[in-house]
Amino acid sequence: MSKQSIFGRIAQLAKANINALLDSAEDPKKMLDQMVRDYTNNIAEAETAIAQTIGNLRMLQDDHAEDVRAAQEWGQKALAASQKADEFRTAGKALDADKFDNLAKVALQRQLSSENEAKQAEPTIASQEEVVEKLKSGLTQMKGKLTELQNKRNELVARQKTAQAQAAVNDAVKSIDIMDPTSEVSRFEEKVRREEARVRGQQELAASSLDSQFDQLQDLGEQTEIEARLAALKAGGAQGQLSN
Incomplete structure (x- = not known):
């Protein structure tokens, strides 16, 4: 899962939600509150997707570590079998020596297979590690944008209340003019x-x-x-x- 596939989908969803809100906006405060809720939900969705991506990466890393560990173990087994074969050969036991040399070869084959699997996984792991870092950075930016949105919402609501209060004062002044006792x-x-x-x-x-x-x-x-x-x-x- 790439950064674009996660944030691109979320960005499209957020844009669609915002456009729908702007088209049906009657109460600015309700619209802003809904935008904050939608963006918060988008962040939660992004967190879920990113957590899954990180989980997949950790599985790859665990498998890679297991392959590396298996390669080391098979290498040790190959060495032990080879040493045992040398002992039997020194003792003149050629049949036993060949048997352990064959075991050493099997161990070396397993070692090579584990090393190949580990090497094949490394590019994918490196790529996913880069993606995860970008996703984390993007998530941090989204949370920062959410804070900005919340602050802007509070500012606009306060300005709206001020404007409404000023409108009420203006209406009161007009009423005073209409009911001017001097007239x-x-x-x-x-x-x-x-x-x-x-x-x-x-x-x-x-x-x-x-x-x-x-x-x-x-x-x-x-x-x-x-x-x-x-x-x-x-x-x-x-x-x-x-x-x-």
């Missing part, structure tokens, strides 16, 4: 002014009517004076005629 006073003042104007109009109208009445009385007085003088003239004329 109500102005309306009342305008009403009073109209009432005062109406009263002045009535007063002017009343004064106009009173002046008209006085004018009528003045006209009546003049007419009475004229009538009195006319009567006087007539009375004076009549007296003059009588005296003659």
